[in-house]
Amino acid sequence: MMNKYFLLNILFFIFSVNAMAQFQDSIPVDLAELDTFAIDSMETDSISNELLQIDDDLNSVFSDRMDSLLHSWEVQNRFNFDSSEVVFSSYPSNISDSVYMERLKDIEQVIDLSYNQVVKRYIQMYTEKKRDLVEVMLGLSAYYFPIFEETLDKYDMPLEIKYLAIIESALNPTARSRAGANGLWQFMYGTAKNMKLEITSFVDERRDPIKATDAAARYLERLYDIYGDWHLAIAAYNCGPGNVNRAIRRSGGKTNYWEIYYRLPRETRGYVPAFIAATYTFEHYKEHNMVPRYPDIPLSVDTVMISDYLHFDQVAANLAIDKEQLRALNPMYRRDVIPAKANKPYPLVLPNSVMLDFVEKDTTVLAYEREKYFPNNTLIDPTTSSGGYFTPVDIKGKEKVLYTVKSGDNVGFISSWFHVRASDLRYWNNINRDIIRVGQKLAVYVPEGQTAKYEKINAMSFAEKQASIGKTVKPAEPKKVEPLDPNYVYHTVRSGDTIWDIAKQYAGISSDDIMKLNNLSNDRGLYVGQKLKIKRKG
CATH class of the missing domain: 3.10.350.10 (LysM domain)
Known part of the structure; x- marks a missing residue:
């Protein structure tokens, strides 16, 4: 038994040192103590847990992360928001707890999908407040989920783990947190290096969907081996094993996630509920009248290994593909260059439509303006004042x-x-x-x-x-200013308002009520200064 405990402690030390460095107060706890903890039944993770209170500020952690994707240049330019979309006049709200519970029960899963009021709030965030972004992520999932599922299947892990990337990065491969976590799976530098991901000035495999997913699966697998519980493993992925073990100790040895909820760091408290809500939303989005929005990147792709330096500009100049598409398909390359060598090849992902052209023209592509991009066949020419192609354009002249x-x-x-x-x-x-x-x-x-x-x-x-750059903008329809009806209470729309936000400010009013009164189909009809009918006076 001592050998077993010694091995567990070594594993814990390795991963707790590097896991999510933003939590500076993580301290190792003897994992041998876990053998004495009683594993509580997950049947207690239900709506009957009345002691669990809702923290209104928790949603902002994940809401802000999603908004950063929705307002990014990539999403604004790679998604077509105007072409033949299905726009529903309304969507269901005020859904009963019994419906949510029944739908979660119907999902085939290994990880327990507990339900309570905290989970409900996150479901409402995804299905009501952040509908536009969920539709974007549904479209992105058509590209990323097959990659995730293949890797999870390789390690015999629950396939629903794929939804963890929703709350980690909102399926943005170049997402970067304030603490420095990067990529689809939000690896910190130390954790990524420990999991053998390459990070250099030119390559960041935290942004490589395949390599990063493999590392995330291996890391989660080891965390599960420590705890034997997916809720705790998922929580430890976010805040590190040290924080989870401290929460277990401070709660008197309890290992039910919901019973150590308030002992966990603030963001981690929302982590498992957000995961459960994401799983629910992606399994039941149709019931909420959501339609996937697909990105303007090809979903049918293939990979070729490159064995010499290659710049994206060389590829774009010789094939029917622009540099932005290359960046979208190859986010691991930080400076638009593949630093490949004969003894260290790197992958290049291309649409199937141009893959054959590349194979036929690879010599021409590699030779194109080679001295411009790789002077003296080097990544950086130390004899030039500019320091290499990736420095800013010389402002002289x-x-x-x-x-x-x-x-x-x-x-x-x-x-x-x-x-x-x-x-x-x-x-x-x-x-x-x-x-x-x-x-x-x-x-x-x-x-x-x-x-x-x-x-x-x-x-x-x-x-x-x-x-001026050859793009057109669909003109906005003129806003009709209707005279105010003195029989109604009105709300003046402010910057950042959503129908869901506004409804919360008025007792007994739902978002559906507001949309019906104002002939709105969704939040896109709102504008600052607009007067919305809320309810009849008296």
């Missing part, structure tokens, strides 16, 4: 233009309007994580003699700016 950020702008849009690289725009203005704010002045370097041309962009409307 260029003139500075100041652009004032407008509402709706993002780094991708601005760089396309000024015909500069997004990486250069970030560098010139010290932009981190593509965060810019309305009213901010951005420096943009344009060719000499063209400042007048580019300064005009400041005065253009969004539609005019898009038109």
Whole structure:
């Protein structure tokens, strides 16, 4: 028995040191103590657990993470929100607990899908408040879930683990947390290196769907071997085994997730409920009148191994594929370059439609403007002042233009309007994580003699700016201003309001009630300053 306990302690030490470094207070606990803990029946994880209180602030952790995807340049440009969508006039709300419980019971699963008021709040967040984003993630799942399922099957793990990526990254392979966690499975640097993922200046395998999923499966498998319980393993994935073991100890040795709920770090309390809610939502989205929105990236792809340096620009210049698609399909490459060598090949994912062309033209592609991208056949030429192709464009011979950020702008849009690289725009203005704010002045370097041309962009409307790069914007329908009915109570829409948010502010009013009164089909009909009927007076 001592050998067994010694091995468990060694495993715990290895993983707790590296797991989710943002929790600085993680301390090892002797896992041999777990043998003395009674495993509580999961039957207690039901709606009858009346002692469990709802923390209103918990939703914001995952809500913000999802919003970062919905408002990202990738989603705004790779999803078509205007073409022949099915728009439902309403969606069900105020669903009874018994319906939720019955639907969760019907899902074939290994991991216990407990139900209580905390889980219910997360279900409502996905199915009512964040419907647009869930529809985006449903479309992305058509690409990512087959990858996840194949890997989970390889390790004989529950396939519903795939839904963990929903709450980790909202299926955004380039997602990065404030603490530095990266990729679909949100690995911290130390944990990723421990799981043998490669992270260099050119490659970050935390962003590789296949490699990162394999690492996540192996890591979760080891956590499950420690706890023998998927709720605790999932919680430990988020906050580290040290925090979970401390919660177990402080609760007197209880190992039921819901009984140690308030002993866990704040974000982790919402982690398992959000996972259960994501599982429910993706299994029952049709019942909530949600329709997948598919990305403008090919779903039918293949992989070829590259054995020499290759820049995405070389591929885009010779094949019928643009660089943005290459980035979407190959998010692990940080600087648009594959640093491959004969003794260390790397994968290149391409749509099936262009794979044969690449195989036939691979020599031509690799030779295309090679000296420009790889001077002296190196990734970086130390003899040049620019330091290599990936540094910002040399501003010598260029003139500075100041652009004032407008509402709706993002780094991708601005760089396309000024015909500069997004990486250069970030560098010139010290932009981190593509965060810019309305009213901010951005420096943009344009060719000499063209400042007048580019300064005009400041005065253009969004539609005019898009038109300047050959894109059209569907004009918004004029808002009809209806006279207020003195017999009704009205709500004035503010920035960030959703129908679900507004309904919560008025007792006895549901989001369905508000939509029916105002002839709305969804939140997309809202605008700041709009007057919404809430209910009749008296």
